[in-house]
């Protein structure tokens with residue numbers, strides 16, 4: 001299906017396919033789940049809307065048969081009069097597809113990694129597996145890929161390929177994980193930081209202000225610290241710091257004071273009700289997302305994990321190995337930029353006798369790589385992505 005659509009569009013780029021219609025006659029247990037998911041994800045990638053038909057009000061949510069882990073939510077159900085006459089309750093369902101994630105800067109990241117076909121690579125933010133799938137496609141039979149994610153939901157997207165290993169864990173402990181999996185050194189590390197679409201789309205996880213849900217925001221659901229604990233236990237000063245540093249919110253103290261006054265909070269809806277009156281109506285959505293972003297960064301210790309990943313990268317990369325990192329906000333980007341330019345996250349530059357900066361890294365792209373207008377139009381959530389790539393020139397001397 002995907003190939004036919006792509007082919008059709010390639011043969012005739014001016015051809016405007018906007019809708020795809022698919023009729024499925026199946027029972028609840030039918031593997032047609034896989035077919036529908038496959039078609040739906042192809043349509044999603046191609047920017048096409050899918051209209052599908054189903055018998056007996058059967059609609060599709062999580063695919064249990066294919067690895068795509070695509071979720072489709074029901075939008076509009078229109079019973080078909082003619083089918084009732086035949087004794088079947090056939091419904092036409094206009095569906096909105098939710099994919100687990102659409103990878104940002106995919107071709108740029110692949111180019112940055114300069115993949116060796118027999119190399120070993122680690123994707124420390126596996127998510128929906130978009131970057132991993134593309135890396136695996138470039139590896140030969142001797143290549144190896146480890147996909148890591150701290151969210152066990154990502155496991156459903158694991159790749160069915162003997163060269164691939166899924167590791168559930170935090171990349172802050174990358175070195176130990178690699179040792180556990182018997183990997184001595186890797187030729188490339190890719191990190192696509194932050195949360196996936198899935199985290200926002202699964203509203204029960206509390207990452208979005210657009211729905212009322214428990215104040216959770218943990219990427220790793222076996223961790224004990226969640227957003228409710230943060231909001232109900234941090235003192236005013238500490239809470240204001242989180243909002244100011246990670247959300248860049250100028251009115252952080254006022255917001256923190258309102259939260260402290262309204263305690264205890266247990267749902268995202270309550271949090272929104274408390275902070276909304278303090279936000280400028282014209283900036284409301286932007287600032288609410290900054291509040292949620294700040295809390296999420298703190299709940300998941302995101303900057304600390306990134307610093308640990310960067311500091312271990314030199315120890316796990318082989319000479320000439322590449323480090324490719326995609327960031328989504330300025331604090332992350334600053335850490336990565338400092339690290340790649342100077343070899344430390346503070347950006348402390350140590351110079352040699354000739355005034356050259358002493359660093360084990362060669363920066364591959366001096367200018368940060370951002371998505372093209374075309375990519376942003378196709379995938380608006382990629383708009384703040386920034387890619388930086390560095391090559392390890394002076395490897396870490398391992399103690400014997």
Ligand SMILES: C[S@@+](CC[C@H](N)C(=O)[O-])C[C@H]1O[C@@H](n2cnc3c(N)ncnc32)[C@H](O)[C@@H]1O
Pocket residue numbers: 101102103104124125126127128129130131132148149150151154169170171172192193194195196197219305
């Ligand atoms: C932006 S998504 C990556 C999407 C992926 N590149 C793709 O193509 O589908 C980030 C993923 O990294 C995971 N993640 C974030 N921080 C992590 C950490 N410290 N350790 C392990 N996984 C992490 C999240 O759970 C999420 O699934």
